Amino acid sequence: MKVSIEKKCINKGVKLTDQRKIIAKIMSDADDHPDVDELYKRVSKIDSKISLATVYRTVKLFEETGILAKHEFKGSKARYEELNESHHDHLIDIKSGEIIEFVDNEIEKLQKKVADKYGYELVDHKLELYGIKKKS
Amino acid sequence: MKVSIEKKCINKGVKLTDQRKIIAKIMSDADDHPDVDELYKRVSKIDSKISLATVYRTVKLFEETGILAKHEFKGSKARYEELNESHHDHLIDIKSGEIIEFVDNEIEKLQKKVADKYGYELVDHKLELYGIKKKS
DNA sequence: GTAGATGCAAAGTATTTGCGACAAG
């Protein structure tokens, strides 16, 4: 089962302020990968007193705490998504900007193998595919 | 055989100024992945009159022309390297910052397969592995 | 009560751009 962001904060000893609860909720509900500006817009609708600085501070904190993942796709601003048990990579439609999440265990295995070959333990990776929709 | 950057410029109709020749030479000679500041430093040693703006304009131009590749590794500034026939990906040592270039044709094939599965034609991809050296 | 969080505005980075002077083809 999915652990709520609020629970994660408690586990990690992160103080649960109203601002953080709101940001947590929005990121939990999001089914896209908002950048900070977009997130700030959504936050402002719920509580317009929350500052942009707090949004920046919170996404950074949540990233360091392993609650959010930060993505820096080609030529765009940093985007965030909730991090949970299911790891996945991204396929980005370069025309529409649509982002598709995928998992490929074989690729994952090969990545470990490559790192191993050079004497490294793989601790993280970034795989992004950029494509254009085929007219079928 | 490797086509020189100057030749590439001529082929693509890019005007060959002294500044561009110097930047081209430095990037050709580089066996690392300098960021703009570092490149600017190297450029300044040869001709201190060249401005940072020109360095930015040139790397951007070279990137669009397919002469340089831009990389945005986790949490660091944009870095550049010469682009030539041999495609490769990167394994980054998160302790030392050392960058190892590698090729894995099997992973490449699987990437195409994933894109295909979702109805996309793969036009580009980014694969970065982050690891720590194993004490063997 | 106290350590840590917030809002605000100011400061930092990284990068781009307007403009008049200049140089490549």
Place this chain on the structure above:
DNA sequence: CTTGTCGCAAATACTTTGCATCTAC
């Protein structure tokens, strides 16, 4: 010649930070 480039400084975009105030625990 003419079009595009250069250097400069100012502008922009994104993100961080100092400080006084406030709040979760």
